[in-house]
Amino acid sequence: MQNSTLWRTLLGVDKTIVEAVDLDADTGMLVASVRPTASMRNRCGACRKRCPRYDAGDGRRRWRSLDAGSVQIHLEAAAPRVSCRVHGVTVAAVPWARHQSGHTLFFDDQVAWLATQTSKSAITVLMRIAWRTVGAIITRVWADTEKQFDQFAGLTRIGIDEISYKRGHKYLTCVVDHDSGRLVWAAPGQDKATLETFFDALGPERSALITHVS
Numbered sequence: 673m674q675n676s677t678l679w680r681t682l683l684g685v686d687k688t689i690v691e692a693v694d695l696d697a698d699t700g701m702l703v704a705s706v707r708p709t710a711s712m713r714n715r716c717g718a719c720r721k722r723c724p725r726y727d728a729g730d731g732r733r734r735w736r737s738l739d740a741g742s743v744q745i746h747l748e749a750a751a752p753r754v755s756c757r758v759h760g761v762t763v764a765a766v767p768w769a770r771h772q773s774g775h776t777l778f779f780d781d782q783v784a785w786l787a788t789q790t791s792k793s794a795i796t797v798l799m800r801i802a803w804r805t806v807g808a809i810i811t812r813v814w815a816d817t818e819k820q821f822d823q824f825a826g827l828t829r830i831g832i833d834e835i836s837y838k839r840g841h842k843y844l845t846c847v848v849d850h851d852s853g854r855l856v857w858a859a860p861g862q863d864k865a866t867l868e869t870f871f872d873a874l875g876p877e878r879s880a881l882i883t884h885v886s
């Protein structure tokens with residue numbers, strides 16, 4: 673197996689070229705320099721359509737990836753801006769992370785899954801992130817999940833959780849499918865009205881199929 677393929681697999685990135693991998697002696701972090709493959713370059717961060725390049729943006733930036741053992745891994749790449757006809761001047765999309773996220777897709781997904789399975793303190797210690805970051809990640813993952821598939825199909829046993837972030841000033845209501853462990857819905861707020869929004873989205877027929885709520 674070629675080194676580049678090995679690194680791509682290890683870093684969990686797709687449509688990405690790994691240019692170099694270095695150990696930062698000061699921080700002990702592994703930094704992988706990457707770039708999108710040709711077909712993924714110059715795409716709008718919001719809609720992923722191909723757009724003319726605008727400028728180099730703020731230069732190179734980093735995204736936190738999943739750790740390898742105890743070593744933190746960061747991806748580093750140029751973050752040019754493109755000019756989208758719909759979204760204006762925006763940072764170009766990258767195949768390894770969601771728009772405006774400082775974490776890779778795998779990192780986001782692992783945090784979102786952990787939020788449905790374990791305690792706040794366990795996530796922040798295990799993933800080495802602040803609790804407010806967890807709230808931001810769940811919001812992003814949810815926005816993606818909602819677009820992809822009917823998250824309500826076959827829902828019978830659900831769990832409802834309130835997550836507070838921003839030092840307890842902001843709340844997210846999360847609904848989890850107990851059978852799959854999947855996050856099926858999330859919205860800012862922690863009151864009855866927030867939860868009613870969920871049941872409205874679910875509709876009367878599918879609401880009738882819910883047998884357990886915890």
Ligand SMILES: [Zn+2]
Nearest residue numbers: 716719756759
């Ligand atoms: Zn766009």
